Each structure stands twice: as C-alpha cells, then as structure tokens.
Amino acid sequence: MWVYEKKLLYPVEVTTCNPKLARYLMEQYGGADGELAAALRYMNQRYTVPDKVIGVLTDISTEEFSHLEMLATMIYKLTKDATPEQLEQAGLGAHFVNHGHSLFYENAGGVPFTSTYIQSKGDPIADLYEDIAAEEKARATYQWLIDISDDPGVNDALRFLRERENIHSLRFRESVEILKEERDRKKIF
C-alpha cells in the first residue's frame, strides 16, 4: 500500500500563467516517455522480476508518482488563470472543450495515454533494458523542455527531474549487472 504525503518531492514555483508551456509539459505527464508511463511500467514489472531488483523497481516507481504530481502542479499553475481565448491561442482549445480547466493524461499533441506505451516481457533483462531506454528518453524530453521554456521556476524543477532520470538510468544499469553476475555464478557452480 501507499501513504500520501502532503508535500511535493521538490518545490515547484511557477512564475507566470503560460498555457503554451503547460501544453508542452503534458508530454511528460501523459506521453509515451512520461511519468505516468514510467510509474505504471515499473510498478507492473516488479511482481515477476528476481528478488534482487524488486526494491529498485518499487522505489523508482514510487518516485515517478511523485514526479507525476510535480508535473501536475506545474500544468495546473500554468493554466488555472488562463481565459478560454488564451487556452485556444496556446493550442489547448480542443482540450478546453473536452476537459475545461482540468488536467488529463495526454501528450503535448493531445493524444490520450495508452498502456501500449509500456511493456512487460516476463524477461528481466528485456524489461530492464526497456526501463533504461525509458529513462534516457525522459531525460532527453526534459532537456528539450528546458530549451523551449523561459520560466525560471519551471526550469528549476525540470532540471531536478532531468537529473533524477540520470540517476534512475544508472540504478537500472547496475540492476542489469547484478542479474548478469547472478546468472554467471549459476553457470560456474
């Protein structure tokens, strides 16, 4: 089970209302390489992986949910005071007629989230390589978001998230090595 903590993993301060930036951030909210996909992918893979890597999948998945909440906070703050006209100018007209000011799991192009973004192969090496790729793709997306955003508060939070993806990728690479070592040990004895 999980216990809710009434705080963010890292503080999010947004400078101005900016619905266009909010739309771009949706790529990391409900997109293929976004936080929802990451959280759900690891949380589902963990049941059938070797014991030595259950902890890393559980803990990283849990952290991804806290990243999802940071993204939601940014998107909420960037759009809450926007008029329908401003949303339309930012390319969120279609979003507004369907969802109003509420958030939705979709990417920057408005495509709704789908579980076809993620995989669970029942093969720990295949799963972990997918997880490493997912972290690298998320890191790259954060870099493009930082390049396109001029909100200093948002950029501070995005830089934090980009660094976390680096760490997660590293921990998954170490997990692959742990499994390879275990496999080689079994061959020797």
Added chain:
Amino acid sequence: MNANEEEWNLLKKVQQADFVVVELTLYTDTHPNDAEAIHQWREAIKEASQVRRQYEARYGPLSLLSVPSKQAIEVGWHWNSTPWPWQR
C-alpha cells in the same frame, strides 16, 4: 519573515531531508554491501525524522502516520485543510 514564509522554509527543510533518504534508498538498493552508504542511509532517516517532527509539531501532520500535536489542533489543523501541494 512572516508566518507563511517560516512554514514554507521549514517545509523545504523536510523536503531536503526526505530527498536524501530517497536518493540513498535507491543507491543502497543496488549497493547492498556498501557499509558506508548503509550508515549514511540510517543517519539520513534519523535526520529526516527529526526535521519532520519539528515541522509537524507546529503545522500538523504531513501524512496520517503522525499523531497531530496539541499545538497543531489548537491552530485549527485538519487533514483536509488547504493548501494542498499544488495550491502553494
């Protein structure tokens, strides 16, 4: 410094201390035999719990794993009170 700022700064300290635990937990997941890291991880949990106690005594629990202090109840703390994290 006004009361809101004081609260916000202390909350940031909780976030900071908790983050050290998050980071060291991931590290020790893949380095279970690193005695120095395990030691740091234990210390980080101790530190985070101290900072949290300090915050929660004044402003109320951040999760329902803590008992609301008399002071927090007196100032009107309730689990459902605002601000929620995205409203700050």
